[in-house]
Amino acid sequence: MSGGGPSQAYRGRFAPSPTGALHAGSLVAALASWLDARAHGGRWLLRIEDVDQPRCVPGADQLILQQLAACGLHSDEPVLWQSRRHAAYQQALDRLVAAGLAYPCACSRKDIAAAQAALGQTRQRHSAAVYPGTCRAGLHGRPARAWRLRTDGVPPVQWTDRRLGPQQQDVAAEVGDFVLKRADGLWAYQLAVVVDDADQGISDVVRGEDLADNTPRQILLQRALGLAQPRYLHTPLVFGSNGEKLSKQNGAQPLDLADPLAALNAAAAMLDLPPQPSPLDKALAAWVGAWRARWAAAAAR
Numbered sequence: 433m434s435g436g437g438p439s440q441a442y443r444g445r446f447a448p449s450p451t452g453a454l455h456a457g458s459l460v461a462a463l464a465s466w467l468d469a470r471a472h473g474g475r476w477l478l479r480i481e482d483v484d485q486p487r488c489v490p491g492a493d494q495l496i497l498q499q500l501a502a503c504g505l506h507s508d509e510p511v512l513w514q515s516r517r518h519a520a521y522q523q524a525l526d527r528l529v530a531a532g533l534a535y536p537c538a539c540s541r542k543d544i545a546a547a548q549a550a551l552g553q554t555r556q557r558h559s560a561a562v563y564p565g566t567c568r569a570g571l572h573g574r575p576a577r578a579w580r581l582r583t584d585g586v587p588p589v590q591w592t593d594r595r596l597g598p599q600q601q602d603v604a605a606e607v608g609d610f611v612l613k614r615a616d617g618l619w620a621y622q623l624a625v626v627v628d629d630a631d632q633g634i635s636d637v638v639r640g641e642d643l644a645d646n647t648p649r650q651i652l653l654q655r656a657l658g659l660a661q662p663r664y665l666h667t668p669l670v671f672g673s674n675g676e677k678l679s680k681q682n683g684a685q686p687l688d689l690a691d692p693l694a695a696l697n698a699a700a701a702m703l704d705l706p707p708q709p710s711p712l713d714k715a716l717a718a719w720v721g722a723w724r725a726r727w728a729a730a731a732a733r
């Protein structure tokens with residue numbers, strides 16, 4: 433339907449981090465991923481991304497599942513929790529290390545800043561320094577803290593987002609060798625998401641646009657691990673009255689479970705879908721029809 437993508441059966445997912453309840457912004461990604469799966473006659477999976485345990489809020493996973501259920505969005509397969517997937521992530525890291533594509537790093541933030549200053553670099557990305565590659569040449573007796581993927585010599589990554597169109601990022605220059613396993617022993621989002629998307633056979637990633645600039649790193653990891661590359665569709669973000677993107681960090685209100693259809697209608701409006709009256713199941717079915725027609729038209733162009 434969206435043309436040119438993987439030929440395997442459609443498998444989509446919604447992968448919230450349980451750092452709080454779903455809000456109006458996260459429902460847009462949830463609804464879009466569900467609609468896209470339904471419109472393609474595919475399956476929709478839920479994955480709880482609780483690798484960053486210190487940021488997780490106890491009970492938020494169950495609350496998110498309840499919120500989605502109240503909106504009529506149910507996982508077609510058992511829910512996957514990333515906190516139970518340590519062995520799979522370790523295996524992927526071991527493979528990358530054996531292939532010479534990942535290496536241990538002993539640098540602290542201070543070390544990285546000092547190495548950058550020595551190189552005359554001040555460039556910062558998301559306030560994290562672009563790693564200058566110090567430990568590619570070995571640890572020289574220092575203890576390993578984190579593990580990183582090599583990006584040196586890798587050409588810019590080009591990919592096409594179904595909504596945003598052609599994209600490009602020079603990961604080596606703009607991000608540098610990025611972390612796969614953190615100094616605190618926790619798995620990095622990039623590695624966990626790539627391993628899980630592959631193990632769950634995800635053909636289509638539909639998620640918020642704030643995550644779009646992670647995609648090139650994930651594509652590099654897919655290539656390094658010899659995994660299939662899913663199609664990507666990044667959905668519009670919702671901004672609060674203060675002009676900031678809605679997020680749990682800036683206090684977005686949890687979805688009101690008393691009126692899930694109102695919440696869904698607000699999410700649908702963000703996706704340029706027309707408002708629907710109750711009942712909920714008819715509203716969802718109408719949006720599936722509209723979504724299917726939209727992407728069929730896009731594929732025919």
Ligand code: GLU
Nearest residue numbers: 447448449481625639643
């Ligand atoms: N867990 C991420 C989040 O809640 C989403 C990851 C993804 O969809 O790739 O922001």
